[in-house]
Amino acid sequence: MTSDDFLNDRRDGGTFPAAAPAPAAETVIAVDGVRRSYKDGFEAVSGVSFSVARGELFALLGTNGAGKTSTVELLEGLALPTSGTIKVLGHDPYRERAAVRPRTGVMLQEGGFPSDLTVLETALMWSACTTGARPAAEALEMVGLTSRAKVRVKQLSGGEKRRLDLALALTSRPEVLFLDEPTTGLDAEGRRDTWDLIRALRESGTTVLLTTHYLEEAETLADRLAIMHQGQIVTAGTTAEVTAAHPARIRFTLPDGVPAAHLPLSLQAGADGQRVEIRTSTLQASLHELLGWAVESGVELLGLDARSASLEEAFLQIANTQLRSRADDPRRAGPRHGSDRPTDGSTPNETKKVTA
Numbered sequence: 557m558t559s560d561d562f563l564n565d566r567r568d569g570g571t572f573p574a575a576a577p578a579p580a581a582e583t584v585i586a587v588d589g590v591r592r593s594y595k596d597g598f599e600a601v602s603g604v605s606f607s608v609a610r611g612e613l614f615a616l617l618g619t620n621g622a623g624k625t626s627t628v629e630l631l632e633g634l635a636l637p638t639s640g641t642i643k644v645l646g647h648d649p650y651r652e653r654a655a656v657r658p659r660t661g662v663m664l665q666e667g668g669f670p671s672d673l674t675v676l677e678t679a680l681m682w683s684a685c686t687t688g689a690r691p692a693a694e695a696l697e698m699v700g701l702t703s704r705a706k707v708r709v710k711q712l713s714g715g716e717k718r719r720l721d722l723a724l725a726l727t728s729r730p731e732v733l734f735l736d737e738p739t740t741g742l743d744a745e746g747r748r749d750t751w752d753l754i755r756a757l758r759e760s761g762t763t764v765l766l767t768t769h770y771l772e773e774a775e776t777l778a779d780r781l782a783i784m785h786q787g788q789i790v791t792a793g794t795t796a797e798v799t800a801a802h803p804a805r806i807r808f809t810l811p812d813g814v815p816a817a818h819l820p821l822s823l824q825a826g827a828d829g830q831r832v833e834i835r836t837s838t839l840q841a842s843l844h845e846l847l848g849w850a851v852e853s854g855v856e857l858l859g860l861d862a863r864s865a866s867l868e869e870a871f872l873q874i875a876n877t878q879l880r881s882r883a884d885d886p887r888r889a890g891p892r893h894g895s896d897r898p899t900d901g902s903t904p905n906e907t908k909k910v911t912a
């Protein structure tokens with residue numbers, strides 16, 4: 557079959573087969589007390605534990621260097637943890653690679669494709685190396701690259717390369733999909749399309765572990781998420797659970813002649829002239845007290861706005877802590893020897909490449 561045959565096959569408007577539905581609450585990814593140190597002694601992952609159920613979409617967030625990729629590479633079986641245990645689909649992804657790899661799809665931060673092959677040739681090559689592969693043209697159609705099939709990889713934009721990465725990750729019809737920053741470099745429309753595709757995959761039963769810098773992406777897609785900081789998970793849960801730990805905010809402007817000092821002490825307001833901001837972990841009670849005071853005092857609260865903490869605010873609070881403590885990061889103790897080789901014997905570049 558030629559490249560054109562593959563494309564023509566897909567032009568008849570075929571649909572994507574859905575993965576078989578699976579029993580609820582089966583743990584598909586189990587990470588327990590995992591640590592990863594590199595050759596220079598730097599500990600990038602410092603005791604991480606979490607689990608992901610079948611069909612769940614779990615997002616790993618964190619600032620630059622928090623240890624997301626170092627963790628995900630372990631789950632993908634690209635390196636061994638220094639200590640702790642990892643099970644993917646019930647197997648050790650490194651030692652039992654042959655049992656795990658055919659059932660997973662991996663989209664790394666850098667795919668490392670041969671740049672002179674066309675998009676379709678790349679997908680065909682990948683498909684030929686994969687057992688039970690999805691047809692190459694189908695994978696390209698899923699990510700919206702059909703019209704770019706004959707273009708050489710080196711001529712693709714950064715966003716198109718990300719989409720090709722995703723097409724290859726989908727080639728094995730994976731039960732578990734690892735997506736490392738899947739929408740970096742995509743424009744707004746490409747990002748939305750990718751979100752739709754990830755949602756569709758999840759709805760068809762695929763388990764997804766996603767790392768991302770886009771908080772909106774995690775908020776939109778994830779069933780649960782974890783925020784990493786200096787190699788550890790600082791907080792985890794649903795978006796609502798994660799943000800619940802952070803103070804809500806009430807803002808309003810007082811009329812001229814009513815100073816913020818007149819507000820009840822328990823509201824602990826910060827004021828800039830007549831503009832007042834209250835931070836509270838008991839939003840309903842604080843609002844109740846504020847409104848009661850306003851009615852009693854005959855004061856109108858101009859532009860009153862009350863809202864729970866957003867994921868962005870929760871994240872920024874953690875990130876600010878990181879900025880303050882970066883200089884004291886205990887993981888940076890001890891000499892660095894120039895070599896960036898992990899203790900597991902792989903090189904940094906090896907761990908960035910897609911392996912079948």
Ligand SMILES: Nc1ncnc2c1ncn2[C@@H]1O[C@H](COP(=O)(O)OP(=O)(O)OP(=O)(O)O)[C@@H](O)[C@H]1O
Nearest residue numbers: 594600619620621622623624625626896897898904
């Ligand atoms: N091969 C290596 N040798 C030594 N240190 C490394 C190596 N690879 C990564 N690191 C360090 O480990 C830490 C975690 O890196 P990692 O890439 O896992 O973070 P990340 O959360 O994925 O960051 P980003 O969001 O920037 O991709 C960083 O401080 C990084 O410099």
